[in-house]
Amino acid sequence: MKLPAKVTIKEVGPRDGLQNEPNFIETKDKVDWINLLNQTGLSYIEVSSFVHPKWIPQLADSEQVLKSIRRKPGVTYAALVPNIRGLERALNCQVDEISVFMSASEGHNQKNINKTIDETFPVLKEVVDEAKKANLKVRGYVSTVIACPYDGPVEPEQVLKVVDRLAEMGVYEISLGDTIGVGVPTQVERLLETLLKHFPPRLFAMHFHDTRGTALANVLKSLEMGITAFDSSLGGLGGCPYAKGASGNVSTEDLNYLLTGMNIDTGLNPQALIEAAFFIEEKLGKKLPSKQMVIARNERSANIDNARTV
């Protein structure tokens, strides 16, 4: 099988992870955690969101977080921006890059943004135009690229329409989100086949949630189709608002295990990832769901057992 030699893992735990956790993490703890993430080899950290705190109270301290973290040269500190007001707030604290977002399905876009898909484009375009004037790179998120919790299955052609418009606006990368974590590799293949007829693989990052355990199988198929950027959250942080108790984003350390096991360079230090995951796990007061964390907790306490097995 043909795989890329190098992949970029984009850490979205401080934003997508924490926004789906019920408890507010203290600003100081967020800052300390991001400073630990600086030690892992990550080149991209989505630090927070400038969505109004009324909607995401967990990230109400985005300004303070962005102003307080240590900036490591070579690391991009990004934030989610919903509109021009959010952009102003983001610019005010020296964000390196912003992400705009919308959904491929009307139902999710309406619930999430309170606008139709058509009404959303001009809002995003205004943000992208202003961001460019400020010399900021802009990334685009498209949610529900496989299925929508309200509308059901989403056709690749519908995703292509949204991708077309975002590409036209000039975003440098589009993160394709299986927001509710239902996708399987044949669906990922069909989606990417459609998109890659029109755009190069480097335009896309894949953003899988591991709600049904298929995320790493979907990563494998994406790699085989030439994708070289993946979003993930340390520890598998975050959960899913559509399935309480379910896993959140695919975990950074499990993704890293898969990739490095296949000799793909990620630049990450697995031990530093685990240390940073232990830190945020303690602050959250709950066990993070990643497999690597289960093993790490075990290694901290147990010896190899010589049990007899097949």
Next chain:
Amino acid sequence: MKLPAKVTIKEVGPRDGLQNEPNFIETKDKVDWINLLNQTGLSYIEVSSFVHPKWIPQLADSEQVLKSIRRKPGVTYAALVPNIRGLERALNCQVDEISVFMSASEGHNQKNINKTIDETFPVLKEVVDEAKKANLKVRGYVSTVIACPYDGPVEPEQVLKVVDRLAEMGVYEISLGDTIGVGVPTQVERLLETLLKHFPPRLFAMHFHDTRGTALANVLKSLEMGITAFDSSLGGLGGCPYAKGASGNVSTEDLNYLLTGMNIDTGLNPQALIEAAFFIEEKLGKKLPSKQMVIARNERSANIDNARTV
């Protein structure tokens, strides 16, 4: 991608799952559970083990279980058999099929069987010969096909040597076990490339443990290479004796989700799987780790939350 139209899922939860659970499950509960498994569409259930109860006390009641379960026409009720004494016990309770087992690595074979690999072959050959005289089909397990907890990485050529000998004995299928759940798809590909030069894909079943979350990615690669039989345990039962708290076999219901999502026929009823998983979960007194069970527990109690997410 080319995938098979139909796959056989072989349920090993009552054997490989329960033998790795710390608590003894009452015989009546095992029987009731297997009777529930009869309602799921499974065509193959590994019911118990005739390894001496000194080594696997969890399955000390194998005779009673095999004699008490309801036999559904078309379902194969199999059991693990270590030697000729185990075969006699198995024959005494009308098992449909037996499995013999050994490891591809010396270290694991020694710890598990107390013999070198070379010393193990004649023991298995005696069992296979006698089983054939009794008109029993025999399946072979090869453990540690990717890596060994004692010897480290295992080369495909070493697996081939063991497979060669088992095939020569006349086992109808060989289940290749990533016993410690470390494998990634490139390793699965390299292993199967080596084996499929000499044998057809139908000789093999894949037996993945999901210790590091890579099981379903490994299943995907195996499917692409023509494999059409997979072992799994309901709920992801079992854990790993080499990593306490870690997941056991890949879960039947998550495997089934992946396969049926890709339009592969498994013959299984997902709702019946969940019901049978809830039954054994209650008897075990702990939450089973499969993703489908997380969703099922959630669906039993929660409503969809209209949280705002990307």
